[in-house]
Amino acid sequence: MEAQQQLQRVKETARPVIGLWIIGGGWVALLGACVLAVSLGAADIDFKTVWSAVFQFNPERQEHLIIWELRLPRVIGAALVGCCFAVSGSIMQGMTRNPLADSGLLGLNAGAAFLLAVCFAFFPGLSYAYVILFSFVGAALGATIVYGIGSWSKSGLTPIRLVLAGAAVSALLSALSEGIALHFDIGQDLAFWYAGGVSGTRWSHLQVITPWFIMAMIVAMILSRSITILSLGEEVAIGLGEKTGRVKLIGAVVVLVLAGAAVSVVGAVSFVGLIVPHLSRKLVGYDYRWIIPASAVLGAWLVVLADLAARLINPPYETPIGALIALLGVPFFLYMARKGGKLS
């Protein structure tokens, strides 16, 4: 009888078990993708050299230098950026019950990129530790404008309307960013943010964003159960005794930090935060205690591979990573929009 009950419970809560496999296997796959990404590129380096570069670094070997100074920070940067976008997207989707929520589609990324342009124009040479703060504020600015415009309309904030507002605001902010870039002649500096993807990532950048990333992820995990409850609807969440105001506020801060951090590394890349949470939900179910870590792994995986593809498609030139991800993202977006924006 006892055993039967146990079995029953395992069945009822089977998705966490699957989730554990996916997240565990995901880390292994991510590690594999990272090794591959470090070794492949404009100059191919075999795995043995990668291994020795990591564990027996020899500054006189050029390949070791390439790996240490260029490839490793780049790949780690790509993984972090993927985590950030994907987790911010899943938190947004959970809290707002908007299946089209993504920091790119809702204007956060464009806002962050805009303030980065402002920062470069007016405070050139500012240390990256401060630059990233501009990015956070910019993400908040973008979100505020989009939600402000979205809520003007009487019928309220429907997912599609928010995305439309996001597209309009993003277009405006990108145009302004370009204007600033032209006027202050900082196009070179900014090009790195818009097209360069993660190629410019250095250890010094990672040193700055990693603490933010870790803090945001810890808070996201603490918040995850409350996000699940919020995803049942505001009234239900209040009825179940959740402090919805507080959860939303903290969640919003986490989203801004994650999106802002990611944009400060890679630029305004959309769709990672849209695709990955949906994929995670399909795999691990609807509990954000599982969706958030699963999104982190899958997001990292997606961006690492996208960045690898960006290097391999037309070497030695780099294909913009944002364009590559959009190749996946746009059809997916159209599919979601056709479904009428239902969260399932």
Add this chain to the structure above:
Amino acid sequence: MGALEAKKIHVGYSQHLIIEDLSITIPAQKITTIIGPNGCGKSTLIKTLARILKTKAGTVYLDGKEIHNLDTREVARKMAVLPQTAQAPGGLTVFELVSYGRFPHRSSMGMLKAEDYDYIHWAIEVTGLGDLKDRSISALSGGQRQRVWIAVALAQGTDILVLDEPTTYLDLAHQLEILLLLERLNKAENRTIVMVLHDLNHASRFSDYLIAMKDGKVIKEGTPSDVMTCEVLREVFNIDAQLAPCPFSAHPICFSYQLCKDVEYVYR
């Protein structure tokens, strides 16, 4: 002292007040039903009692304490709420959704304890969802979904249940099943039940206490015999009702009705 009390509450959305200066007491361990025409503020009232809406002025008391000063999680252990338009992400299974009813009781780790499983299984059984336990919500009919939400509220294991139109979407037999279940929870376990119902006869038959509202005001409150009268129904719904005792409960029910022709006259 009532289980829930509203004292001189004012409630509304932005500029427009829906309820002005309303005071009521929901008797403990009784079934209380709020009735009234569409847009009379009954949903607003029940949401305010359930602390989903905040008052602009006045206070709601739960067991004599100001509800907004209590820890909301503590409130959730005493009072469960079924909102009118609850919608869950479609891919959740019935079991998963019902298990969230235990949210206010769970430890910070969030693991379900044996007691939680007992509550969840009980809630699923009494709402007749045993066979659908592992089905995803998106595969259920409207009536089945409604029963799942009732199961969520039951799994919360509270002394007070607040339900906004629990019988919507349900066919006749399922409506009755839910109401009989609520009656059983009230009679056998002394739970306090407050709900909004559209069906006057159900309201009268199953309630100990009725509150009739119109235009944000309480027109009449009391036992079904006090409230289900021709005069009250005329004033509240603009209908001329033909009333007779219900063969099951002896409370008055309306077996047919006509729109008032002389509404204007009655009001003057």
